Amino acid sequence: MSRIRRSVFVAASLVPVVAFGFWFQGMGNVDGQTPYRVIQVQSGDTLWELAGKHGDPGRDVRETIEVIRNVNGLKDSHLMPGQKLKIPARVKEEARND
Structure with missing residues (x-):
């Protein structure tokens, strides 16, 4: 050749x-290795608020809401006080810069 x-x-x-x-x-x-934290819904909580408060600041809140809905099998955005939700854990800033 x-x-x-x-x-x-x-x-x-x-x-x-x-x-x-x-x-x-x-x-x-x-691969199923996404870290999640479990939070308990309080009265008045919304998915938007929880995604912004607990989600990754580098990700669009709407994407985080979609992940939360999919992981928890939510058909809509209705939450009940006392309900437990898996939320993707925040990515540490130092890990993101590596």
Whole structure:
């Protein structure tokens, strides 16, 4: 195989590997290792308030609300006092900068 053909072959082989890497990184943490904290709903609490207070400040509150609804099997945004919710734990700022 000529040198040029080999270079083209190697480059063409790396493109799918790099594309898969970007795709996989964009999936987020899908291996079940996402840290959650459990909070107890108080009277007057809303998903928006809880997502803003306990969620990751680097994430859009609407995304956090969607995660909370999915993880807890909520059909709507109605909360009951005393209800326990899993909320994605905040990412520490120093960990985000690494």
